[in-house]
Amino acid sequence: MKKSTNNLKISFLGGAGTVTGSKTLIESNGKRILVDCGLFQGLKELRNMNWAPFPIEPDTIDAIILTHAHLDHCGYLPVLIKNGYKGKIYCTEPTEELAQIILLDSAKIQEEDAERANTHNYSKHPKAKPLYTVLDVQHTMKHFSSQSFNETIVIDEEISFQLLNNGHILGSAFVDLNIADKKFIFSGDIGRTEPMLLYPAKKIKTADYIILESTYGDRIHPETDVKEELLKVVQETYDNRGILMIPSFAVERTQEIIYLLYQLAEEEKLPKMQIYLDSPMGVNATNVYNKYHELQNISNYEINRMYEDVRFVNTYEESKALVMDKSPKIIIAGSGMMEGGRILHYLNNHIDNDRNTLLFVGFQGEGTRGRAITEGTREIKFFGEYRKVRCQIRNLTSLSAHGDQSEMIEWLKHFEKAPKTIFLNHGELHQSDSLRVKIETELKWEVEIPHLNSSYIIEE
Numbered sequence: 001m002k003k004s005t006n007n008l009k010i011s012f013l014g015g016a017g018t019v020t021g022s023k024t025l026i027e028s029n030g031k032r033i034l035v036d037c038g039l040f041q042g043l044k045e046l047r048n049m050n051w052a053p054f055p056i057e058p059d060t061i062d063a064i065i066l067t068h069a070h071l072d073h074c075g076y077l078p079v080l081i082k083n084g085y086k087g088k089i090y091c092t093e094p095t096e097e098l099a100q101i102i103l104l105d106s107a108k109i110q111e112e113d114a115e116r117a118n119t120h121n122y123s124k125h126p127k128a129k130p131l132y133t134v135l136d137v138q139h140t141m142k143h144f145s146s147q148s149f150n151e152t153i154v155i156d157e158e159i160s161f162q163l164l165n166n167g168h169i170l171g172s173a174f175v176d177l178n179i180a181d182k183k184f185i186f187s188g189d190i191g192r193t194e195p196m197l198l199y200p201a202k203k204i205k206t207a208d209y210i211i212l213e214s215t216y217g218d219r220i221h222p223e224t225d226v227k228e229e230l231l232k233v234v235q236e237t238y239d240n241r242g243i244l245m246i247p248s249f250a251v252e253r254t255q256e257i258i259y260l261l262y263q264l265a266e267e268e269k270l271p272k273m274q275i276y277l278d279s280p281m282g283v284n285a286t287n288v289y290n291k292y293h294e295l296q297n298i299s300n301y302e303i304n305r306m307y308e309d310v311r312f313v314n315t316y317e318e319s320k321a322l323v324m325d326k327s328p329k330i331i332i333a334g335s336g337m338m339e340g341g342r343i344l345h346y347l348n349n350h351i352d353n354d355r356n357t358l359l360f361v362g363f364q365g366e367g368t369r370g371r372a373i374t375e376g377t378r379e380i381k382f383f384g385e386y387r388k389v390r391c392q393i394r395n396l397t398s399l400s401a402h403g404d405q406s407e408m409i410e411w412l413k414h415f416e417k418a419p420k421t422i423f424l425n426h427g428e429l430h431q432s433d434s435l436r437v438k439i440e441t442e443l444k445w446e447v448e449i450p451h452l453n454s455s456y457i458i459e460e
């Protein structure tokens with residue numbers, strides 16, 4: 001018997017009108033499934049939303065499905081667990097391992113921030129509290145239930161789903177959710193048409209509804225040879241006898257940069273500069289990459305070789321000594337947008353020397369130090385002081401883990417017929433809107449751009 005779908009409803013509780021805080025709720029016949037559970041990041045106004053009460057009681061959610069391990073897709077999980085969520089968190093195996101690394105780091109930062117605020121007493125609250133702690137993350141990890149790609153996971157008689165490779169970061173997946181006889185495809189963050197390390201995203205042919213990210217919905221990535229661009233910056237820094245500082249995201253981007261440097265070294269183009277990975281999170285994430293050779297589209301030989309010439313900096317003492325050292329070298333350190341991490345210590349020592357280079361290799365979110373510098377600010381504040389930016393600034397803009405407008409349109413063209421609606425989330429309004437116009441013009445599909453906390457009743 002065909003069940004009524006009158007109760008089928010989709011709500012956008014995050015990642016709507018912004019690229020952070022992804023949370024989409026699907027409800028049907030009293031069941032609630034949450035796809036992604038991300039943290040709001042960046043501007044204070046957004047971060048404050050992490051402290052607002054969740055729109056529904058967490059213990060009324062039946063299952064959570066994660067597309068991938070980035071904080072803007074999983075970073076709110078410990079709050080939901082703390083507030084009563086009792087169910088499973090479904091994702092792929094690498095996503096579970098990477099999410100643990102990312103959540104622990106997030107908890108540590110929040111604990112440290114709260115402690116600092118209380119010591120210096122600059123919090124407006126009487127006593128600053130972390131949003132969640134390392135202990136909360138440990139409780140959260142018990143809810144994880146990792147699954148293989150392409151397997152059907154049955155939640156109940158009318159809800160099942162599959163996780164399909166989407167080529168964004170290791171373990172990342174589309175969620176192909178069947179609920180009340182309707183098929184929803186959640187893109188998560190969709191990778192490039194030809195990812196550097198991973199297999200390209202799976203082409204999907206049918207869907208009743210698509211929920212598509214639009215981070216780069218208004219952009220076409222430049223068609224430059226990123227390896228040559230990187231080589232130019234390394235050579236320039238080498239010629240200046242300077243230090244090349246690369247703030248990098250621990251997951252995917254760090255491994256990509258190392259892969260590019262490895263290729264350049266194999267081609268005997270790379271000047272002799274020692275490469276250091278000074279990022280505990282980067283080292284941990286790289287260990288996960290080393291475990292899942294079969295999910296990477298490069299040879300085992302390359303995976304084994306590419307990290308051989310990189311020195312992994314583990315202890316704080318080692319890092320401290322390296323920070324003080326002024327000899328030429330390549331440093332890859334977190335965090336990717338310079339909101340914290342060991343990169344700040346390198347900046348503290350080397351930002352005022354024009355021999356050195358600061359190289360951006362990833363998306364810089366609104367409100368971050370990285371965004372300020374890439375937009376031309378030449379004075380930034382860290383460790384409580386304003387500092388002049390005198391080192392060289394370079395930006396590899398073509399490196400991205402997100403498909404651009406044309407890549408997303410290409411991927412959509414594999415659908416054999418139009419979905420009933422395609423929702424565009426995970427984008428700032430100008431990004432989503434630009435993609436909307438393109439989809440309406442090229443594919444003639446029905447497009448919706450949901451506002452934060454908006455709901456849609458799905459009808460027959």
Ligand SMILES: [Zn+2]
Pocket residue numbers: 068070168189
């Ligand atoms: Zn992502």
